[in-house]
Amino acid sequence: MSIEVLLNEFAEISEHPHRQIEKFKAEGKKVIGVLPYYAPEELVYAAGMVPMGIWGSNKKTISHAKEYCATFYCTIAQLALEMLLDGTLDDLDGLITPTICDTLRPMSQNFRVAMEGKLPCIFLAHPQQRKPTFGLQFTMDQYQHVKGELEKISGNTITDEALRTAIKVYNRNRAARREFVVLAGQHPDVVSAVKRSAVLRAAYFMIKDDHTAKLEALNAELRALPPCDWKGKKIVTSGIICDNPKLLQIFDDNKIAIAADDVAHESRMIRVDAAETGDPMMALAQQFADQDYDILLYDEHSSENRRADFVVKKIKDSGAQGLVLFMQQFCDPEEMEYPYLKKALDAxxxxxxxxxxxxxxxxxxxxxxxxxxxxxxx
Amino acid sequence: MSIYTLGIDIGSTASKCIMLSDGKEIVAKSLIDVGAGTSGPQRAIDQVLEEAGKTREDMSFILATGYGRNSLEEFADDQMSELSCHAKGAAFLFPEVRTVIDIGGQDVKVMRVENGIMTNFQMNDKCAAGTGRFLDVMARVLEVDVEDLGALGAQSTKYVGISSTCTVFAESEVISQLSKGTDKRDIINGIHQSVAGRVAGLAHRIGIQDQVVMTGGVAQNTGVVGALQNALGHEVHTSPLTQYNGALGAALFAYQKYKKAHKDK
Incomplete structure (x- = not known):
């Protein structure tokens, strides 16, 4: 299949997630909404259900959600609730609500109250101290709770074997996405900023086996291309999310390629894989513990400004000339991190x-x- | 034979044109007090061509800039961001410039210029605080013409603080002061200080280096310029061509682009 056809297919899925939900339901599958960040989607997959990423919407306006939300909650969280309230996500069978940031924590209760009797909301509290043994145990306990709730919704028992299979499927998908990010940076003449985003965004709306198959086919085509002699500029993007095609079109119009990203919705979620052997619940807990360089996660070495150095290195390694930071309105963690990032970039x-x-x-x-x-x- | 280039700056509140000959001499200029999405751009173009006695065909290169720069795709040969054009125009008028502060109708931009080229910049966010729109709103509440704000503020005898930088809240503050019977001239002076404080905060993010040049329509307001000088602790230079500065930069870039294209051939 040609690169253009594959890119268009990803774009179609990326722009119409509701069609995906309808398709899954028509196939008799149960669908679980998964809010940001770091929810163990592998458990949903292992339960025989389809996880559907919910990172707000570029097409909705906050209306119903105002009844529940403070005005200073980010639009990602508010629009997720909006879609639950306005019927867009009526076909969901459950919802996982992680609580990593100061908005998602109270929002988890807004979701629960707003969806009472309508949709099971599965509370997930990741630990701040994720690396020590007690932190790993806490994560495992939390995941055990999520596992139990998912088993109730699906009616299936999540076996270790099924979970290991899920981990393999997800590792393979993450690897394909990581390779795509590199290839897209090398071939911006073929993979525009808009198309790049659609490929990565579509992963949240597809069964991972399907996304991987399509993406591996695309990666193979991209690998076969001759090197691109890019005459425009190259940058790295950073922030929580930047998936609005109209915003990304500005990059394409000005011949600015995205060489790499430090975006939560894109690369931050696919940096770390889980072990494919041993206790699969421990593997998932360890995977979360191994996440680093993320604004939302506690860094015991924060005084060393490791995250900012990581971003600077990423920019240098990718051959980009600068960084574009998408500062999500009311995102306190990103705002508070910014001076440290700026310091490292300036230096x-x-x-x-x-x-x-x-x-x-x-x-x-x-x-x-x-x-x-x-x-x-x- | 002279090379004529045209720079068109379609702002949010005004449309400006500058025609240059050989990238040096200003042949004609025009300004219409309505901007993007109105008849302003076309009227400004018609006016500048008429004043110079020229036609579209006489122009070797036309470059559009400003908020509405993309609306002239069929007429202009190219378009550029107004930041680059303001830096270019300011460097033409003030060769020693290092800092350009442009307060336009709906945004504020601060640019670092080195050897005539923009090397860094800061822009305000979506908020209208400190912009020309902010002054328009205040002038309306005070029932004075926006052009008279500078002269009226100069007559102030007492400091009245307008603490809010938000246009909506500042409007409430002004109404509150008016209801208390505060002299309009003192309120206007307070408004100028408020604008200067907001803009100075943005300017400090990239650092102030002499020479500081202020461009854009608000630079015609002597009250804001004076308040900004005090807030920055640096002399702020302005030009009678301040409102045309973006169009001037566009016409200069147009000349450069024409010469480059010609050289390449």
Missing amino acids: AGIPHIKLGVDQQMRDFGQASTAIQAFADVL
């Missing part, structure tokens, strides 16, 4: 811009001006 002589974004933005005039001007200074 390394790497130019950057910070763009304030939220998912209700429909006009990107100012962002367009800033991105175009940024290309001029790179």
Whole structure:
């Protein structure tokens, strides 16, 4: 299948997640909504159900959710609730609500209250101290709770064997996505910023075996391409999410390629794999413990500014000339982290811009001006 | 034979054109007080061509800039961001410039310029605080013309603090001051200080280096310029062409692009 056909298929799925839910339901599958961040989707898969990533929406406006939410909650969380309240996600059979940030913690209770009697909401509290033995045990206990709730919804027992199979499926998918990120950075003439985003976003709406098969086919095609002599600029993106095609189109219009990313919705979620042997619950807990360089996760060596150094290295390794930071409105962790990131970028002589974004933005005039001007200074 | 280039700056509140000959001499200029999405751009183009006695065909290169720069795809040869154009225009008018502060209709931009080239910049977010729109709103509440704000503020005898930078909250503060019988001139002075404080905060993010040049329509307001000088602790230079600065930069880039294309051939 040609690259263009594959990219268009990903784009179609990325833009129409509700069609995916309808398809899964028509096939008799149960679908579990999975909110950010780091929920062990492997458990959903092992229970024979389909996990559906819910990272807000670029098409909805907050209305019903206002009844439950403080105005300073990010639009990602508010629009997730909006879709639960306005009927968009009526076909879900359950919802996993992780609680890593200060918005998602209270929001988990808003989801529970708003969906009472309608949709089982599975509470998931990751530990702050994720690396010590007691942290691993806490994560395992939490995952055990999630596992039990998923078994109730599915009616299936999640066996160790099924979970190990799920881990293998997910590891393979993460590897394919990581390779795609590299290949997309090497071939921006073929994989535009808009198309790149669609491929990565579609992963949240597809059964991972299907996404992997399609993506491995795409990666094979991209690997076979001759090297690209890119005349435009190259940057690295950072932030929680930047999947709005209209915003990303500005990069394509100005011949700015995304060489790599430090975006939660994209690469931060696929950096670490789980062990495919041994106790699979421990493997998932260890996988979470091994996550690093994430604003949302406690770093016992935070005084060393390791995250910012990691991002600087990523920029240098990718051959990018600068960084574009998508600052999600009301995202306290990202805002608080920014001065440290800026310090490291300035010290390394790497130019950057910070763009304030939220998912209700429909006009990107100012962002367009800033991105175009940024290309001029790179 | 002279090479004519045209720079068109379609802002959010005004449309400006500058026609240059050989990238040096200003042949004609025009300004219409409505911007993107209105008849302003076309009227400004018609006016500048008429003033110069030229036609579209006489223009070797036309470059659009400003918020509405993409709306002239069929007319202009190219488009660029207004930040680059403002830096270019300011460097033409003030060769020693290192910091450009542009307060436009709906945004504030601070640019670092080195050897005439923009090397860094900061922009405000979506908020209208500290912009020309902020002053428009305040002038309306105070029932004065926005052009008169500078002269009126200069007559202030007492400091009245307008603490809010948010346009909506600042409007409430102004209404509250008016209801207390505070002199309008003192309120206007407070508004200028408020704008200067907001803009200075943005400017400090990239650091202030002399020469500081202020461009954009708000640079015509002597009250804001004075307040900004105090807030920054640096002399702030302005030009009579301040409102045309973006269009001037566009016309200069147009000349550069024409010469480059010609050289390549």
